[in-house]
């Protein structure tokens with residue numbers, strides 16, 4: 001099994017539908033229309049996906065809920081050969097559910113520690129601001145994030161509806177994180193085009209871009225990403241499910257890689273997109289021509305781009321040898 005490294009997974013977006021249905025029933029939460037006939041999440045476009053995501057997030061209400069969610073996701077990932085995962089968390093989702101951020105973050109951190117004890121997978125946390133909640137909420141969420149720096153918190157970023165506002169509007173929130181020493185990532189170039197990736201690079205000192213795949217529309221920008229060593233957190237299964245590209249044959253992952261851009265593989269919101277880390281790696285082999293050696297190199301690039309400390313990386317590097325891939 002190829003050892004895998006995940007840099008981009010939203011914790012609420014990893015919630016299995018059956019768990020959400022059970023928690024909702026237990027708590028009398030109305031989930032009408034949230035599930036499709038097959039028991040998966042029902043959504044039809046990016047807007048309804050984000051709305052479904054918010055409804056899923058709303059069924060988790062306690063530190064234990066979040067610990068169980070994080071531990072279950074990492075345990076399932078470990079079974080697929082994942083050795084390291086950075087989970088995105090959202091102070092705004094906690095606030096909107098009326099959960100203390102300390103409970104939310106503490107629960108997730110406890111879940112990650114449990115998964116490491118039981119399955120050897122290492123988990124770290126990246127708090128995100130949500131673009132569609134606006135720049136003021138973003139500043140408040142950034143303050144919340146930097147006031148609660150557990151050892152597992154290793155970075156800071158932004159997700160949400162890319163069609164709302166411009167990256168520069170959120171620069172003050174990112175500056176709070178930078179001042180606290182957190183490296184940055186930001187979703188861009190997913191539902192919006194190359195111009196949004198460029199605007200992100202111009203306004204925010206990111207080391208990584210969430211998705212970023214529509215940079216392919218602008219060859220100068222692709223050269224800039226390669227030259228500046230900006231890492232793309234690619235999630236091809238998510239992109240095709242959301243209609244960013246019509247099929248895997250049209251996905252720019254191989255072209256970006258050939259152009260010298262550092263591309264990595266992640267699952268984004270796995271049950272929403274019927275994916276997992278194993279499926280993302282399998283898709284890359286099937287559709288992007290990646291050999292086992294390529295996939296191992298992609299895992300290695302992801303580990304180098306991870307936001308955890310050097311000691312953690314050194315510990316994990318030994319698990320990325322070709323020999324480890326055979327087991």
Ligand SMILES: Nc1ncnc2[nH]cnc12
Nearest residue numbers: 010013159160187268269
């Ligand atoms: N793919 C995605 N894009 C933007 N925001 C998100 N939040 C959860 N998944 C997301």
Ligand SMILES: [Zn+2]
Nearest residue numbers: 159187210268
């Ligand atoms: Zn994402």
